[in-house]
Amino acid sequence: MTTTSSSAPAPGRKVNRIGLELAAYRGGKSTLCAGCGHNAISERIVEACYEMGVESERVIKLSGIGCSSKSPAYFLGQAHGFNAVHGRMPSVATGATLANHRMLAMGVSGDGDTGAIGIGQFVHLMRRNVPMIYIVENNGCYGLTKGQLSPTADLGSTLKNGVVNDLPPVDLCALAMDLGASFVARSFSGDKKQMLSLLKAAIAHRGTAMLDILSPCVTFNDHEGSTKSYSYVKDHEEPLEEISFVPFFEEISIDYEPGTVRAVTLHDGSKLLLKKLAGDYDPGNKAMARRVIHESAARGEFPTGLIYVDPTRPDFLALLNLVDQPLAELPAGRTRPPREALDAINDALR
């Protein structure tokens, strides 16, 4: 949504369509644990923005509190960022998009930040279909407070100290979809290719793009018995389709047998090409998506990939009938009614 003017790449260095090198998309040095899944996600965000030719100045990064919520500091150093309070990033992001609908808003949260304290704001953000990318870096635990169970921990998953989780997990994808999010996907921090395609597609989408990314906590939740460990997730992820993303500024150059690939055209004209794997999964079909999510969950699997998309549902800002210029940038002349207006108001009260 904020991919703009391109310039010719300077010879000799590898640049994207707006003439920037990958490095221009990096952020500060990560202070997360070495090997943390969250770091891999930050890297993919950097790549996705680079490949899409996103202008950092037109991005805002938002987060709550947690290891995951620290990540916005580690990508896109040239974008404004807001590390808010625990669980409340959705409202801050909503307010920010209201103020300036031209920005590409990227929210990063954790499964505790979103699933526990923040589930209320999550519900309402999804329902509103606020235009933004909402990434949950899901490790089934509270990393920053040292590994307690979170609401996405699976039934029967164990903590390092042996405590067994006896509550069912909140399935953020099912929830987001049922509530009204128009782009719902799940991925795995270890699956670079899939995640990258999904992130680029999320950038091309207009509406809430919710990405639930399984992102193992190598310090507190990577042991045997955990269903969010790297190896467990790797063994149990079940891609729904093979995804390729073709940005609006490129031609489709992929060959495929007719009938084997479904193409989804996104808001900015980019295309997602979904090569069928098991069954004939259709991410435009909510009932099917619902069924597949719940059936795989019952089998202990995680379906990954694009779960649901509706490129046509109007986003929250579209419902508000706003002027084109961002509200935050309106000059006083357009926000302070003229003297006659106040006169009329006074007169009506006389």
Added chain:
Amino acid sequence: MTTTSSSAPAPGRKVNRIGLELAAYRGGKSTLCAGCGHNAISERIVEACYEMGVESERVIKLSGIGCSSKSPAYFLGQAHGFNAVHGRMPSVATGATLANHRMLAMGVSGDGDTGAIGIGQFVHLMRRNVPMIYIVENNGCYGLTKGQLSPTADLGSTLKNGVVNDLPPVDLCALAMDLGASFVARSFSGDKKQMLSLLKAAIAHRGTAMLDILSPCVTFNDHEGSTKSYSYVKDHEEPLEEISFVPFFEEISIDYEPGTVRAVTLHDGSKLLLKKLAGDYDPGNKAMARRVIHESAARGEFPTGLIYVDPTRPDFLALLNLVDQPLAELPAGRTRPPREALDAINDALR
């Protein structure tokens, strides 16, 4: 769950199995508007408790804030009640059941109280399957603050002032079921018989019994254009089954053709008899329930009746391995460890 000792009814007056008249179950005079759906629900609660022979002293009534949340004052005058703060009844109820698991907890909330400010606590209560009856008196608006839209208002439903709702509704039944509630039903304040059976079944169930009861606000949301008006709901409710409830202390005396009725045995031995209507609806089948809810919603209908039940899922307290005596009633001798325990603790720290 709290139906106990019976005594012989005194001759001449109509009493229930513990010798009480219906009047014994009433509460204070309602201060809600005449004709408010909430009043009808209070009446059914009175009847259900009377017919089940519930001991009021073993009931606790809880609520948040709203017209609906006032209702606990209008039934079961002999029970303790707690009118807490807006949207936070679930946590108060959870704490209360922790303290005394022998009580029958009845929570009453509104669609604003539950669906807006309280959705986070709702999610976690359902997930925990806290043993209680959770009634949402759902009128699609904020009655007490004069009629604003609530999150259960349907897409396209209009306010009295003509404002059209442009956000999709939160379906509390679908949500509760997906999250883990073990008894999920929908009813209508105008359907006395169905509501009464469902309430009695909820009393007999152990675990969270979530009842989403459409309860028109005659003052602010009963006009043409509203999809929560009395007439609209009456026209669009779609009973899933015909329900009869047989309490554990009575024999089944209903005649029915074999194969036409499904019987569900509840925690206390009571039975729900579900006479099939459209299709072969099975409230034990979550996938079917999910499908039916979403399909009817797409048609603009409200499926009513018992949507989902799992009498076997252990409730939250069962997971905690508590002593039999309520925690609140444990004597000091059982809650203060002996001197030797403290000595051992001190020694370990030396």
Added chain:
Amino acid sequence: MTSPSLASRGVTSGPAAFPVVNDFSIQVATVNGSGSQTANLVLLRSLFQSGVPVSGKNLFPSNIAGLPTWFTIRACRHGYVGRKKGTDILVAMNPETAHEDVLGLDPGAVVVYDEPLRLNALRDDLVFYAVPFDKLVAPVCPDAKLRKLVRNMIYDGVLAKLLGIELEEVDRALDRQLAKKPKALALNQAALRAGFDYAAANLEKRDPFVAERMQATSGRILVDGNAAAAIGAMMAGVTVVTWYPITPSSSLCETLATYMRRYRMDPETGKATFAVVQAEDELSALGMALGAGWMGARSMTATSGPGISLMAEFTGLGYYAEVPAVIFDVQRVGPSTGLPTRTAQGDILSTAFLSHGDTRHPMLLPSSPREIYEMAIAAFDLAERLQTPVFVMSDLDLGMNTWMSEPFPYPDAPMDRGKRLTPETLAALGEWGRYRDVDGDGIPYRTVAGDGLPPYFCRGSGHNDRAQYSERPGDYVANIDRIDRKFQHARTLVPPPVVERVEGARVGVIGYGTSHWAIVESRDQLREEAGLDTSYLRLRAFPFGPELEAFVAAHDRVYVVEQNRDGQMASLVTLDLDAALAPRVRRVLHYDGLPVDARTITDEILRQEAAAHQEARR
């Protein structure tokens, strides 16, 4: 609904004179949902149109229909518009409260009542006028279903006759109220006349109260404080309004939305230059406002006590990350749910220190519709200048009751959008640090996304002056000290108090917000009845300016008058003063949910004065 000694009543202030002209209070006792609002406002407006200073206060229950409600109209030729203790004329329409209402009246009061209630049997020291409402309404309103609504207009007719209000003024007022509903208008006109005619034919004037035309209201408007705040916010150029319904603040945002739809649609495109969003709760409402403020929009929310409590965490974020937002707190009676439909000034202390850690927040203290209009505008300027959440502390009395007001003046000063970095400033500064104080006022320059200037990372965790994450003790102290410097600087930016020094007065009164109106009247009472001259300082903002200390220093005793139990503003005043002055601070508190009245203040100040003199004599 109790009333005090005879001495306090209009009837006997000064030599008990007949007639008592333009100095009475009318209390209409009904049930809510019975449609008496129209009749009450028409009555109020008729007096107002006749040039008589008025105020209207609605005492309603926290439910929707069927419970007792009292509407009080005070007419006062002296211009006092605070609540008057005691009722002069009771219109007893509610059988449920009629007995108690009548028993609470002072001798000499007037009772207009529904004949079947036979209230005249209750006492013999009142003036009773029986009116057969049902009999009168039947012929004028053939549709029985509508009678409940039309019935009330009859007492307007009766009172017009009894008090001598010109019927044309009542007609005009009715016209204004129902212009858009011709059918209802006709019915009400008929009822009005039926009441008037009945009184003319059947009621003999036996009481002293009379309304006479004056010229004291010309040019004025009638408005409630929530509408005034809404108009102010609109004129301030607010663009993002996020809110959650709660009595008594809901009508602020609802009225604002209505005005905005009218006056803030882009003339060319018909599109909105604003967003009004009903949030899912107050946490979210403030979170949205802060998100918008961070992005450079003028944003606001409005709430009442419970919402303020829920906003505690986010307010701390706004304070520490330095994000502007305007929060209207239309105060009601706490703690907890308390009395949602009663008034108080009870959130002062908890708002001043809202949120954990070392925080404090600017508060504006409006006392009238005109002032809340102006302060709404000032609040947006201050929030952006100070880069922090700014609270406008209104209350139910101001927000929901009907006040006479000067019309709202057009804001001539340009908006102050605060210290926004520009390419020029950047060039002049050389290097920019988001949280660097470059000129000693504690206020740094900020950038916002989309402005093309350097970005920064906004956070509620520790940071240095370049907005980088930092846990260094020195960075923390430098930053939090600078924020405090900013707060101290705010003293010079907020509206100064209004000070009225009276030559020779040894006693001062300090007030704020709606307490003002009773204080004005009380000071006259003190002077006229007890010969006590008082100076007056009306606070208009926290933090305080230097005027406060000077005022206290100039008086032996200062009475801080406020509507809460704990002397919340008095506490802030005490903490702010040079400690040597602390003993001069006294408290006059009123907190029963009704607006404070002059008599209560007068009595209490005199009581404490007497004690002080006795003390001194010892």
Added chain:
Amino acid sequence: MTSPSLASRGVTSGPAAFPVVNDFSIQVATVNGSGSQTANLVLLRSLFQSGVPVSGKNLFPSNIAGLPTWFTIRACRHGYVGRKKGTDILVAMNPETAHEDVLGLDPGAVVVYDEPLRLNALRDDLVFYAVPFDKLVAPVCPDAKLRKLVRNMIYDGVLAKLLGIELEEVDRALDRQLAKKPKALALNQAALRAGFDYAAANLEKRDPFVAERMQATSGRILVDGNAAAAIGAMMAGVTVVTWYPITPSSSLCETLATYMRRYRMDPETGKATFAVVQAEDELSALGMALGAGWMGARSMTATSGPGISLMAEFTGLGYYAEVPAVIFDVQRVGPSTGLPTRTAQGDILSTAFLSHGDTRHPMLLPSSPREIYEMAIAAFDLAERLQTPVFVMSDLDLGMNTWMSEPFPYPDAPMDRGKRLTPETLAALGEWGRYRDVDGDGIPYRTVAGDGLPPYFCRGSGHNDRAQYSERPGDYVANIDRIDRKFQHARTLVPPPVVERVEGARVGVIGYGTSHWAIVESRDQLREEAGLDTSYLRLRAFPFGPELEAFVAAHDRVYVVEQNRDGQMASLVTLDLDAALAPRVRRVLHYDGLPVDARTITDEILRQEAAAHQEARR
């Protein structure tokens, strides 16, 4: 990590004597997640076992692994256990901070460092000991992956040799720490010895610091305040614990759960006499605690600043509906997220007035593990007696650092379950009203569901003394005044301050919580260095008892020492005193996130004293 003038260092306090015995602080600079915790605790414990008074403070970053961390061990023969400003012995293991750490030392300090860092080149006024950690660890730990963890034990060996700590004590301490992990134990033993042997063979003692056996710790325990609070809560018979993780309070509930699983399982059935529930957030945590408290259970939650802010609304409900609950606030640095791993006493004012409307809440102010243990027990008694939420205001320094303590005494007093209605009381009272004050202390009798006594309807909205919904002004005032009476009565129930009056002292010090330890030391400094005698009042609770005013009245100036920017407790003190005493209250503030140290207090008091005398002379 900066350090002050030489005068403040152990080395030169008194005539610069060699050796300096049992009076030094060791700072170990590492990165977190590097497993230095074991080595540090073993070192601490070795000194403790040698009878030397110690304290251990961990300065860690707000992340999980890889950032700089400093662990400070203070050994002090005088028994001072507060933080000492300045480091005597630096163990520089972290290349990232080593330079800055070394540059910040006072002349004469000791540096034990990793040889390749070549820190000795940085300064020539320090005593450097180079240790080739990697070379030493390789032979004792063949598994390269484990070396990172074992490496740290080497500095324990080096220090044991340099300081003269008996190796057996280090061995014993190591044994205690790793008894359950024999493999790790063996590796660490070897590393310990390698360090010791290396030092013996290669390092020539060139510094004055020496550890010698004393008898000052016998019978004592080593414990952190969160564990102590947990043990207290368990002994108080808590049954419902609801919490949400947050640094630095998480370990309180986690430790409590561990103890409960051990000591609170019913011996016969093996079932739990408690419920510990991790809530979804702090609003819910307090909501659950209140629900349980209402039902008659002893319930609690623990949190830190952000959680306190989120609990504002529910706290007001608890106050007004009169429901007991105990809330531990383990304070960290605010505002907002602030510095989550640094200490402060910054939530005092916002907690005292938490929630809108007129509210105020009892707070207990523990200064040591032993005291928080006892106050945990007292808090449950108080919450039930007062029927209101009671806050125990701990902080990160107390909660997460390691303290010497007297063992915890068994609570001999029976639990006070407060005024619970019984059939007998009911008979004696005749008629019961839930909110009726029958004996003047403001505390009514309550019933709970299941007790067979009359039920009532509990609510946060207005009610009369029979717990019926009421909007009547008189009912409201009577009720809220009674609640205030209850709060005043609390003054007599909460732990009184500890007062030490010094004959002839004109200056008083007021402190609370963990500031105590630096105050104790500072008072000695004031007396010994400046000849200034001070009296001392240590507050242990809010609301205050009469001792406070008497103390202030007896001194010319009182210095309220605390760890926040705004003088929060000083504000409460000022508001509570007879206003005439207000000018005597002075503030000594420290708020950089490190525990306050004696030197800071001493310097500041002397500065203000000098100013006061100069003022007086003018």
